[in-house]
Amino acid sequence: MHKRHMIGCLVLVLAVLVSPQAFGQSTTMDLEIGYQVVDVTGNEDMYRTQLNQDDGFVIRDFSLRVLNPEGTKLFDRLTIDASGFGGNPYGHLRLDTGLGDTYRLHLNFNRFESFSALPAYANPFLENGIVPGQHTWERDRETISFEVELMPGKKFSPIFGYIRNQYDGPRQTTFYEGQDEFRLRSDLEETEEEYYVGVNFALGKFAGTLIQGWRSFEGTEHAELAAGAGSGNNDYVYLGVDPTATSISRVSRTEVDTPVTTFRLTGPLGDRVRMKASYVRADAESDTVLADMLSGSLVSYRIYRFFEGLTDTVVSNTDNPSWRGDLSFAVDLGEKVSLDLGYTSRHRELTGWSLVSSLYLDTMTFGGIDTGDILTLAEMNNSMERDDDVLDLRLNFGKVGIFRFWAGGSITSTDLDLTEDVAEIVVQTHQSGQFDREVSKYFFGTSADLGKGKFMVDWQTESTDDIIVRTNFTDRDRLRFRLQMPFLKYFEVLGTVETISSDNSSTDVGYEADTDHYAVDLGITPSDFLSFHLTWDSYETESTIPFRDPYTFDLSTSLFNDEGTLLEGSVDLHSGRFGLRAGYSTFENDGSLLLEFDRIFARCTLELSSQISAALEVETYDYSEDFLSAADFESERYGLFFRFHY
């Protein structure tokens, strides 16, 4: 529970509640706030990873709208929205205000509680029944964005703003050193900030934006050996030594500075052409300093020694200039035909180096000779250059009878050049090289106006001349249907079918992936106060690709299969002062990871007066896996909420 946020919101809400008339002519305010309790049985970590609701106060909804057409010299509109916080892992606060063509102000705050403790992820001891895995975290992310535009709608409107994204909290991770893996407890704080100034302009028929921003990132991590983790994950004994660590500490700090320039322009070129262009340039430079200090009884095949301590210092620097340009035209070719033509070019370079200074303490050869301390230095370099060019075209044909048509295509070219340093090579070959790939895409679609309904078909095919990584396709086809149709007065059906087929049939790859997805939604509205919804969604994804076992070098096949089925039903009832919204959904996967995920939800509302209503919420989840019962959980959430409306 993060009290300062909750208290801040409550203060804001109370301030608004006690003076709704202070704002002028048109003020509407809705506040729904309440308290919820959550009960979890089974794997609570899994529940928190997936859902993470908690006991506590929750702002279900807050919205304040003030419109003051006559103006107050301060603002003529004010909107404040808030939701979440407290027992909800998400929180949101937004403020929009402005005064005619004097200014506009936008403030946005989001908060996310992020938790992960999975039983089967990064868990070397799952077979022994030990959960969760060794990579867990409990972190908070807060984002703030703030922007002011002065003289909006004028020829030149200055804008300036600020963005902040902070991510911090503890985590558990691992560190591979000395022929063993050790669990580390770590505290991490990462902050990205950006200040920007610029101008929106409207010159004649052209409008645009020019913004210069300065983005910076700072990340600091302090890590140390987790309690009881000194013996490492491995129980192998290397030449009579079972690697152990008595202490590990790490301090790392990364700073990134990125000036960002953005230019956008749009406007008509004659009566029939509308142009849109943009250019973005970002030059990022990153610096990292890391220091690891270990002590214990460890083994290194790098220096062919036993050692009892290590001081590892890494200094690195990365330059990453990039730019992106877009130019597109919408051309009116007559009453029935229009053309969209676009070109995008993107360039990205990366040049990085790191200097690793490793001081091995109290080393001893495998033969037992004391060799004292050994210092090794390694400088490693890395570089990359990537260019992407996309040319696309789309023709839209107006109504011919009940039909509309569209067709088009695109060509995407990628040039990727990777260079590796000799010192970087861990396993020779395939970590660098020059790669060119061109993807050609063609599509065609039609929609039919069926009176109150609509039907749409969309087909797309892509082919390439080469691949960069093995899972790239050489051919991919997609076909989609959508039908929306009301019938028998009370019914409306919406159905979609989508099939995607990707492959690389060359004999030395043999990659194949197919997805079939069907979904039907049936709405039944027998009266204005009663409606039902039924949804059935079924999909099957299957992919196969051969790979070589690294331990036998035999060829095997990687087969992945997902067969999901969702059934969902809900009812909405509003009768006088009483309202009910309830639903049930069950999702089942019969693919590679057999699981079932069910949800029951009900919300009853009762109007106590024209301005106050009460709501009772019940929500249950039931998650179960066929082959890992340690992952299962059941949860119940009960909430009582009150809504105030002015």
Add this chain to the structure above:
Amino acid sequence: MKDLIRCISVAALLVLVAVGFAWAGDGGDDEACMACHEDLAGALAKTVHGLTLRGTPGCQDCHGDGTAHMEEGDPSLISIPAGKDGQSACLTCHDTNMLNATGVTSVHAEAEIFCMDCHSIHGAAAESTSLLGMCADKLCSTCHIAEASSFRKPYGHRLEGDVMNCVSCHNPHTGAGAKSLVLDRSGQGPCVTCHAEKRGPFTYPHVGDTAGDCMSCHEAHGSTSPMALTRSRVDQLCLECHSPITAGTLGSMPPSIHELSNPRYRNCTVCHVAIHGSNTSPTLFR
């Protein structure tokens, strides 16, 4: 935090200066319409379009000249914006869409999904800054039911009202597929807008912006696999690329010390922890 306070203070000062030059608008001339259409005018008054006294649109800006309609009382003599004509009325003012510069026209409009199909000018406007008829995620799911169903899977993003919804990542006013993604000012996709620590640049990058992107390994809408991965087993995901049977593809093969017949070693990320990229380890160990 000091920087933030400083920034807000400067902004507040500038706003105050601007307010000092505040301009007083002319009165509106919609009283004649309101005489009969009090309910519609009342609903509109609660929206940002209700600021008619400050020069935002009045009734006739969208409905056209109402003189004949007022004189005859014939409903057919007034324009009720809908469909493509309705869109034209909106575009009279909202003719630029500067959120995303990857496309000129909206793929929705080309499929005959026009402004009024999503935006409610007189209706539920008081509930929404964007005049949407309902919350964005619910609105999108009325057509995109398969995508909406994906969010019922156990792993992935949870749609949570205004905190996170479809328009957090997609701009419905631009193109289809990848063109619908909301780019930030540096031209990067929506993932790193929140997951800023994955933006890099990394001295030793992996997948992102080299040979792929976030979607090479993750399913954004929802997944049955932990960490919203595209495969249920991590080693399977890794080895599909890192097994260069094919000549000329990128990605080396793990050395033989990776004895994957033992489930204990099928967790590649136990050692390769910096899987999104590292500044200090080419093998992504830290």
